[in-house]
Amino acid sequence: MGTDIPLFHYxxxxxxxxxxxxxxxxxxxxxxxxxxxxxxLLNAVNLSLVAFNRLRPQNHTGHILTFFVIAxxxxxxxxxxxxxxxxxxxxxxxxxxxxxxLRN
Amino acid sequence: MDILIAxxxxxxxxxxxxxxxxxxxxxxxxxGIALGAAVIQxxxxxxxxxxxxxxxxxxxxLDVLKPWLIVDRFTLxxxxxxxxxxxxxxxxxxxxxxxxxxxxxxFYALMLFATxxxxxxxxxxxxxxxxxxxxxxxxxxxxxxAFRRGSQxxxxxxxxxxxxxxxxxxxxxxxxxxxxxxxxxxxLAGLAAxxxxxxxxFPQLAVIGMLLVIVGxxxxxxxxxxxAWTPDAYEGAPTPATSYMAVAxxxxxFAMLMRVLFVAFGDERSMSWFAGWPPVVAALAVVTMSxxxxxxxxxxxxxxxxxxxxxxxxxxxxxxVVCATRGGxxxxxxxxxxxxxxxxxxxxxxxxxxxxSYGKEAVSYEDLSGLGKRNPAVALPLAFFCMSLAGIxxxxxxxxKWYLIKSAMDGGFHWLAIIALVNSVFGAxxxxxxxxxLYMREPAAGAPVAVPMKSGYVAxxxxxxxxxxxxLGLSPDxxxxxxxxxxxxxx
Numbered sequence: 001m002g003t004d005i006p007l008f009h010y011x012x013x014x015x016x017x018x019x020x021x022x023x024x025x026x027x028x029x030x031x032x033x034x035x036x037x038x039x040x041l042l043n044a045v046n047l048s049l050v051a052f053n054r055l056r057p058q059n060h061t062g063h064i065l066t067f068f069v070i071a072x073x074x075x076x077x078x079x080x081x082x083x084x085x086x087x088x089x090x091x092x093x094x095x096x097x098x099x100x101x102l103r104n
Numbered sequence: 105m106d107i108l109i110a111x112x113x114x115x116x117x118x119x120x121x122x123x124x125x126x127x128x129x130x131x132x133x134x135x136g137i138a139l140g141a142a143v144i145q146x147x148x149x150x151x152x153x154x155x156x157x158x159x160x161x162x163x164x165x166l167d168v169l170k171p172w173l174i175v176d177r178f179t180l181x182x183x184x185x186x187x188x189x190x191x192x193x194x195x196x197x198x199x200x201x202x203x204x205x206x207x208x209x210x211f212y213a214l215m216l217f218a219t220x221x222x223x224x225x226x227x228x229x230x231x232x233x234x235x236x237x238x239x240x241x242x243x244x245x246x247x248x249x250a251f252r253r254g255s256q257x258x259x260x261x262x263x264x265x266x267x268x269x270x271x272x273x274x275x276x277x278x279x280x281x282x283x284x285x286x287x288x289x290x291x292l293a294g295l296a297a298x299x300x301x302x303x304x305x306f307p308q309l310a311v312i313g314m315l316l317v318i319v320g321x322x323x324x325x326x327x328x329x330x331x332a333w334t335p336d337a338y339e340g341a342p343t344p345a346t347s348y349m350a351v352a353x354x355x356x357x358f359a360m361l362m363r364v365l366f367v368a369f370g371d372e373r374s375m376s377w378f379a380g381w382p383p384v385v386a387a388l389a390v391v392t393m394s395x396x397x398x399x400x401x402x403x404x405x406x407x408x409x410x411x412x413x414x415x416x417x418x419x420x421x422x423x424x425v426v427c428a429t430r431g432g433x434x435x436x437x438x439x440x441x442x443x444x445x446x447x448x449x450x451x452x453x454x455x456x457x458x459x460x461s462y463g464k465e466a467v468s469y470e471d472l473s474g475l476g477k478r479n480p481a482v483a484l485p486l487a488f489f490c491m492s493l494a495g496i497x498x499x500x501x502x503x504x505k506w507y508l509i510k511s512a513m514d515g516g517f518h519w520l521a522i523i524a525l526v527n528s529v530f531g532a533x534x535x536x537x538x539x540x541x542l543y544m545r546e547p548a549a550g551a552p553v554a555v556p557m558k559s560g561y562v563a564x565x566x567x568x569x570x571x572x573x574x575x576l577g578l579s580p581d582x583x584x585x586x587x588x589x590x591x592x593x594x595x
Contacts, residue, residue, distance in 0.1 A: 065281075099263060
């Protein structure tokens, strides 16, 4: 593979992506940003799966799982956006903190 | 052919779901769809029962499915449980959706696909199949939550459920990705083998991965402190969707939790009290029971109270999961408890549905005041199933709790058993409060009172659930026998 970037770098990068996604998810109150954060989290997952697959090049377990994650996420986001649109139609806002009908 | 027989429960529901969608698209008549969905899910349960009786040893060639799908008695037990819950929930939907003018066939298709997802989780032997099953189940549940499109509550519930649900799925996946990095395996059996042999290349990654997986699982079974979505999602969703989430989705989540904890993390070190997951899960169990019971007692909405009650029940189930690390009957008591919880919860939500009608839905305790005197036949189911949830003999709920606490004592977890016992005594308070409002209160002058609805579907679901509750309460032996056989596969 020539002058490869070491695996460690990929792992750290995916950790950083995961942290960004996680913090973004907890801090931002806008549903669209929360959706974006979830996408970043899943990209961290995919990156680490593909990177770890380099340790075991004889089979493609990590690659296959990545494809399925991408596909399933596309389906999930489709439903998520539909729910967000439905929220916007009713409340004219996509902020979670303004959706506060349900509480103890 | 043998493979087809082994997979017949999931195949039956899948084919049925597709046929139901076709029938819904071409038929003018709407009212039969709910019955169709119930029959399809019941047939899934019947197929699972048939395979159970036929015996899996008689089937050859199942190795082809490895490692993706596992068909064992554990799988079949959950297939039956999930299909039973789903069938009863679709009967409830048949009455509720029509009464509340949201009768559309998609609801049943979504429910059937969610059921397929839950059944797939129960038979998953690899992260890949586990994840696909989880997503299939969750996406169906999100859409069912948002089903009442004109309602702000329903949509808000769906937004919260969706966001935290996909966040949890991402945590779970990242955990599995790290475990894959550490061990090179995504299949649960392979994971177990490398964790057992200590063949992990990066032990730190494996530990972080396990922790993330456990957090993800805790989200999915709604253990405190990862429960924030549950009350909102349960309260805002249409009641049949709530009941479905409380039984079938929860059963799927517990199937996943047990399969991962006892198969993938089932080696001696991971299951030890000092270096493994049991203390974490025990802490989750204690916090879940106590906090959920405390908050449940302070709710004004009965639906929200039932949501917290389902969180508390998840806590009791986690107690059983911890105790099962020492073997014994604990794991079969968990499965039996899930069964009693399923029928009691479906009944309680059904009873609540029956107490209200279009525009006059029964939500708060006040809505129920005096219903027992005005309309005894309608109040009786809710009262009966609340007694079962509280664990009052001779109902199924009592026996489920007794068996769970007894097996915790036998396993030497006296402190956990005592905490569970104290919690279930305190928990009885808010269930009995429902009875107090039903039978001992009069509605305040001029207050809006709930007007009961009439529906054959709801009545059928309630009668079926009541039969189960009484039977499991009076003669639980055969059900316990089945649960015990189901646990052999994972212990």
